Amino acid sequence: MYLGQVIGLAIATRKDERLVGTKLLITQPILPDGSFSGQPIIAVDSVGAGIGERVIFVTGSVAARIMSDPNAPCDAAIVGIIDSIESFHR
Amino acid sequence: MYLGQVIGLAIATRKDERLVGTKLLITQPILPDGSFSGQPIIAVDSVGAGIGERVIFVTGSVAARIMSDPNAPCDAAIVGIIDSIESFHR
Amino acid sequence: MYLGQVIGLAIATRKDERLVGTKLLITQPILPDGSFSGQPIIAVDSVGAGIGERVIFVTGSVAARIMSDPNAPCDAAIVGIIDSIESFHR
Amino acid sequence: MYLGQVIGLAIATRKDERLVGTKLLITQPILPDGSFSGQPIIAVDSVGAGIGERVIFVTGSVAARIMSDPNAPCDAAIVGIIDSIESFHR
Amino acid sequence: MYLGQVIGLAIATRKDERLVGTKLLITQPILPDGSFSGQPIIAVDSVGAGIGERVIFVTGSVAARIMSDPNAPCDAAIVGIIDSIESFHR
Numbered sequence: 357m358y359l360g361q362v363i364g365l366a367i368a369t370r371k372d373e374r375l376v377g378t379k380l381l382i383t384q385p386i387l388p389d390g391s392f393s394g395q396p397i398i399a400v401d402s403v404g405a406g407i408g409e410r411v412i413f414v415t416g417s418v419a420a421r422i423m424s425d426p427n428a429p430c431d432a433a434i435v436g437i438i439d440s441i442e443s444f445h446r
Numbered sequence: 447m448y449l450g451q452v453i454g455l456a457i458a459t460r461k462d463e464r465l466v467g468t469k470l471l472i473t474q475p476i477l478p479d480g481s482f483s484g485q486p487i488i489a490v491d492s493v494g495a496g497i498g499e500r501v502i503f504v505t506g507s508v509a510a511r512i513m514s515d516p517n518a519p520c521d522a523a524i525v526g527i528i529d530s531i532e533s534f535h536r
Numbered sequence: 537m538y539l540g541q542v543i544g545l546a547i548a549t550r551k552d553e554r555l556v557g558t559k560l561l562i563t564q565p566i567l568p569d570g571s572f573s574g575q576p577i578i579a580v581d582s583v584g585a586g587i588g589e590r591v592i593f594v595t596g597s598v599a600a601r602i603m604s605d606p607n608a609p610c611d612a613a614i615v616g617i618i619d620s621i622e623s624f625h626r
Numbered sequence: 627m628y629l630g631q632v633i634g635l636a637i638a639t640r641k642d643e644r645l646v647g648t649k650l651l652i653t654q655p656i657l658p659d660g661s662f663s664g665q666p667i668i669a670v671d672s673v674g675a676g677i678g679e680r681v682i683f684v685t686g687s688v689a690a691r692i693m694s695d696p697n698a699p700c701d702a703a704i705v706g707i708i709d710s711i712e713s714f715h716r
Numbered sequence: 717m718y719l720g721q722v723i724g725l726a727i728a729t730r731k732d733e734r735l736v737g738t739k740l741l742i743t744q745p746i747l748p749d750g751s752f753s754g755q756p757i758i759a760v761d762s763v764g765a766g767i768g769e770r771v772i773f774v775t776g777s778v779a780a781r782i783m784s785d786p787n788a789p790c791d792a793a794i795v796g797i798i799d800s801i802e803s804f805h806r
Contacts, residue, residue: 357560357578357612359546364478364533366449368502370493371526372512380447380502380526382478382533385575388544388562393575395475395483398447398502402609403550407534412548412560412578414611417507417597421609422552429492429511429525431504432447435609436551436560443544443562444587454658454713456629458682460673461706462692470627470682470706472658472713485655485663488627488682497714507687519672519691519705521684522627537740537758537792539726565755568724568742573755582789583730592728592740592758594791597777601789602732615789616731616740623724623742624767634748634803636719638772640763641796642782650717650772650796652748652803665745665753668717668772677804687777699762699781699795701774702717 357412357435359386362405366398374428381405381434383413388443399432412436447502447525449476452495456488464518471495471524473503478533489522502526537592537615539566542585546578554608561585561614563593568623579612592616627682627705629656632675636668644698651675651704653683658713669702682706717772717795719746722765726758734788741765741794743773748803759792772796 364382368375378400385394390410399413402422411434419433420426454472458465468490475484480500489503492512501524509523510516544562548555558580565574570590579593582602591614593599599613600606634652638645648670655664660680669683672692681704683689689703690696724742728735738760745754750770759773762782771794779793780786 357580357610359562359576359578364531366502366526366531367529368526369529371502372492374511375525382449382531388576396449396478398449400447402552412546412551414609416611418600418609418611420508421554421607427511429504429508429523430447431506431508433609435555436546436548439547439549441544441546441562454711456682456706456711457709458706459709461682462672464691465705472629472711486629486658488629490627510688517691519684519688519703520627521686521688537760537790539742539756539758568756582732592726592731594789596791598780598789598791601734601787613789615735616726616728619727619729621724621726621742634801636772636796636801637799638796639799641772642762644781645795652719652801666719666748668719670717690778697781699774699778699793700717701776701778 357414360384360413361386361410362407363396372429374425388441397432399434400430401434403434403437405434405437410438412438447504450474450503451476451500452497453486462519464515478531487522489524490520491524493524493527495524495527500528502528537594540564540593541566541590542587552609554605568621577612579614580610581614583614583617585614585617590618592618627684630654630683631656631680632677633666642699644695658711667702669704670700671704673704673707675704675707680708682708717774720744720773721746721770722767732789734785748801757792759794760790761794763794763797765794765797770798772798
């Protein structure tokens with residue numbers, strides 16, 4: 357899993373039918389201190405994340421497990437909303 | 447999922463038989479502002495994407511789920527065409 | 537598998553129900569000499585790793601195999617605690 | 627999928643028995659203009675690719691689908707030989 | 717698959733029970749000319765690789781296929797020992 361921050365929304369009317377009804381959230385990977393690092397991904401959401409919130413997301417085939425159709429072509433999903441981070445060494 | 451822009455087409459007469467009949471679209475990863483970032487990949491298409499269009503693509507084993515034969519050796523697929531992006535913070 | 541050091545903890549009250557009850561450990565990839573390299577990930581733990589310990593972690597779909605529910609949306613897991621490293625050439 | 631060029635051959639007498647009889651082709655990722663980009667990988671071949679040819683390869687678990695034993699420990703495979711590339715914007 | 721050189725050994729007494737009895741080899745990715753490139757990974761071994769040997773390794777879920785328990789949480793495995801490399805262009 358990775359730390360991220362929801363920074364936007366992608367609108368796609370034409371999409372794979374198994375993705376219809378999902379929100380496609382632009383999610384920026386972040387470091388434990390909140391700074392941005394790396395390239396944004398598009399994640400589906402299972403936990404009601406909103407713009408600006410810090411989240412935990414997964415990538416790869418396990419992401420599809422949050423979909424109502426777990427055979428959807430989905431490779432990134434938000435699986436938690438961060439309350440707080442306790443970080444040492446960095 | 448990732449944001450991308452279709453920038454070309456690869457022609458391959460000799461290919462795995464499970465890929466016959468698919469379009470192999472050269473897809474450039476992009477940032478939310480549309481600028482190019484990273485190396486192009488080759489994605490199959492399930493949504494009728496054309497050259498120049500901005501799309502959402504998946505990578506890894508879930509990509510094969512868009513194929514008529516879901517056991518095809520395919521690891522990248524376009525699953526949506528972007529209408530608009532609402533991006534904050536970047 | 538990768539070498540890492542546990543450097544923190546992420547607290548997420550709202551999360552996928554299959555992740556409830558797991559500790560989400562912020563894990564920094566390290567080189568054999570212990571220096572930090574690359575971006576921290578969030579890993580679940582199956583071996584009782586504590587803050588500061590050096591560990592071995594896996595990523596991708598195999599990580600979910602350590603969960604009590606192996607269908608959890610989990611893509612990173614600590615699978616061992618390092619006692620020592622014998623490294624040559626570096 | 628990725629664009630690549632076959633630049634060599636790795637010989638390995640001792641190998642997993644499910645890989646016996648396969649050619650292990652050193653494959654350099656390339657950009658649409660043919661320039662090298664990134665680190666070579668070792669791919670098995672299902673389409674008769676030769677040294678110097680430009681190819682399309684897949685990575686990850688789907689690569690094993692080209693093997694006679696689809697349970698082989700294989701994570702990279704050549705699935706097409708490029709005839710031509712039509713690239714715009716780059 | 718990737719070219720690598722075994723450069724060390726990680727000792728982990730506490731580990732997932734499905735990894736007990738495996739050697740955890742620190743494996744440095746290399747280029748065809750033998751130079752180091754990228755960050756070392758920890759790979760299990762199925763072919764009797766020793767310190768200093770040049771090897772072929774796989775990553776991701778297919779790596780677990782070399783384990784006696786193919787459901788082990790393992791994402792990197794050595795699957796061949798390199799006798800020689802014939803490389804062109806580089």
